[in-house]
Amino acid sequence: MAKDLQSTKVSAAEQTVVASKQTDITTVITKEEQNMVENMAAKESYVPQENGTGFFFIKGAPTERKDITTVITADEQKMVEKMSVKEGFVPQEIRTGFFFIKEK
Numbered sequence: 001m002a003k004d005l006q007s008t009k010v011s012a013a014e015q016t017v018v019a020s021k022q023t024d025i026t027t028v029i030t031k032e033e034q035n036m037v038e039n040m041a042a043k044e045s046y047v048p049q050e051n052g053t054g055f056f057f058i059k060g061a062p063t064e065r066k067d068i069t070t071v072i073t074a075d076e077q078k079m080v081e082k083m084s085v086k087e088g089f090v091p092q093e094i095r096t097g098f099f100f101i102k103e104k
Contacts, residue, residue, distance in 0.1 A: 029089070033049070037057050043059045044056070045057060070096075072098060076090060076092070080102075086101065087099070087102065
């Protein structure tokens, strides 16, 4: 009977399929990590984080314009004000998203 049971081993290909069906994952990147990535010579790499996760980055070509304007809706502003976290990233459907830091 035991030989009729399915194996608990999962191939890498099966794991990839499972991972691709999971929901989106939000990774918070600290100011220090952002500065570190910006100062690295590498154009792409992986940065491990203390909590055991990490993130990949790929740097695009630098733009001539350094300032970027991000439009934040009133609903997004209210959402950030109601959040208990003091800093974070808010992804936007149409735009790239924005980082925020709440002052005390």
